[in-house]
Amino acid sequence: MADESNAKTDVVGPTSASDDVLRVEHISKRFGPVTALKDVNLHLKKGEVLGLLGDNGAGKSTLIKILAGFQKPDTGTMYVHGQPYEPKSVDDAREHGIETVYQDLALIDELSVYHNLFLRKERVHKPVPLLANRQMKREARVALDQIGINIPRIDVAVARLSGGQRQAIAVARTINSDADIILLDEPLAAMGAKEGAMILDLVARLKEEGRVSIIMILHNYVHVLQACDRVSMIQDGAIAIDKPTSETSVEELTDIVVNEYRRAREEAHREEAEAAAAESAGGEAGTAA
Ligand SMILES: Nc1ncnc2c1ncn2[C@@H]1O[C@H](COP(=O)(O)OP(=O)(O)O)[C@@H](O)[C@H]1O
Ligand SMILES: [Mg+2]
Numbered sequence: 001m002a003d004e005s006n007a008k009t010d011v012v013g014p015t016s017a018s019d020d021v022l023r024v025e026h027i028s029k030r031f032g033p034v035t036a037l038k039d040v041n042l043h044l045k046k047g048e049v050l051g052l053l054g055d056n057g058a059g060k061s062t063l064i065k066i067l068a069g070f071q072k073p074d075t076g077t078m079y080v081h082g083q084p085y086e087p088k089s090v091d092d093a094r095e096h097g098i099e100t101v102y103q104d105l106a107l108i109d110e111l112s113v114y115h116n117l118f119l120r121k122e123r124v125h126k127p128v129p130l131l132a133n134r135q136m137k138r139e140a141r142v143a144l145d146q147i148g149i150n151i152p153r154i155d156v157a158v159a160r161l162s163g164g165q166r167q168a169i170a171v172a173r174t175i176n177s178d179a180d181i182i183l184l185d186e187p188l189a190a191m192g193a194k195e196g197a198m199i200l201d202l203v204a205r206l207k208e209e210g211r212v213s214i215i216m217i218l219h220n221y222v223h224v225l226q227a228c229d230r231v232s233m234i235q236d237g238a239i240a241i242d243k244p245t246s247e248t249s250v251e252e253l254t255d256i257v258v259n260e261y262r263r264a265r266e267e268a269h270r271e272e273a274e275a276a277a278a279e280s281a282g283g284e285a286g287t288a289a
Helices: 059-065 090-095 115-117 133-147 162-175 193-209 220-225 250-286
Strands: 020-031 035-044 049-054 075-080 098-101 180-186 213-217 230-235 238-244
Touching: 020 059, 020 090, 020 213, 035 133, 035 180, 049 059, 049 220, 059 098, 059 180, 090 098, 098 162, 115 133, 115 162, 133 162, 133 193, 162 180, 162 193, 180 230, 193 213, 193 220, 213 238, 230 250, 238 250
Parallel strands: 035 238, 049 213, 049 230, 098 180, 180 213
Antiparallel strands: 020 035, 020 075, 230 238
16 A cells, blocks of 8 residues: 555655554645645654644645644544544544644634633633632643743733734643643744743653643754654645654755755746747647638
8 A cells, every 4th residue: 555655755654553643644635726735644653743844835734724623624534542533623623632723823812811821711610600710810820830931911911912922822721731632833933032942842841741742833943853753744735754853954854845946946937838838839720720
């Protein structure tokens, strides 16, 4: 089976490791005329941090949204802990233990920092179901301190925070859940160097604990090599590279992307030239008929 699907020899087919917490086979997704994903095969082992790479528009966020139950794939199958996984919604995905920080952040601007942290898992008093605000504030403070992100006031609306602070809250919310699979779509975007380092430290801590498995989209290859156990790169709608980070380097990853860019540009030029030739040939045929 590996042979027939691996016409491109560098495309890695799904492996059925018994410790895979997540497996994705032959996922495709189109948006009208745009093919975002063609044939994606991916797996994630328990306790592993997988770096998902790819150019802008490669389909990384689309894949994350499919895994997160936010979008449905056109084709393909997914498995969580070996069981078929067809999330009906983000809540359904969450019930399967999958939590996501989206690239386009899902914070509610008008709500306070601590309310955002407890979004959809609000603490309530019993038996009278009132929001346990004091408890949430206390727990929010602990959660943010754990990450080491400095947010002086947690009762202000998140609309008043910087991009990096908002990102930190989204990451804190996810990491504080009892998810066992965490998806982070560009968690360091909009963050300063110090905040970014804190998030990477946090990921390293989670990795040490070994409880959660993480797929993380990062742009900086130095960060990728530092934080991830393995890298997968999406090119042309499929996974083109799947390697342990110990077997690759910033140079190799950069070369792959640059070469792919050159190849795509040459192909575009050739197609344009062919189209122009066909047009002029068609024109002549038209006048001859
Ligand atoms: N909801 C959508 N509607 C139409 N096109 C989309 C939608 N989401 C993504 N796309 C397109 O799919 C491709 C992949 O996008 P995306 O997954 O966001 O890429 P990446 O995260 O790798 O930059 C892009 O061409 C993008 O414009
Ligand atoms: Mg994206």
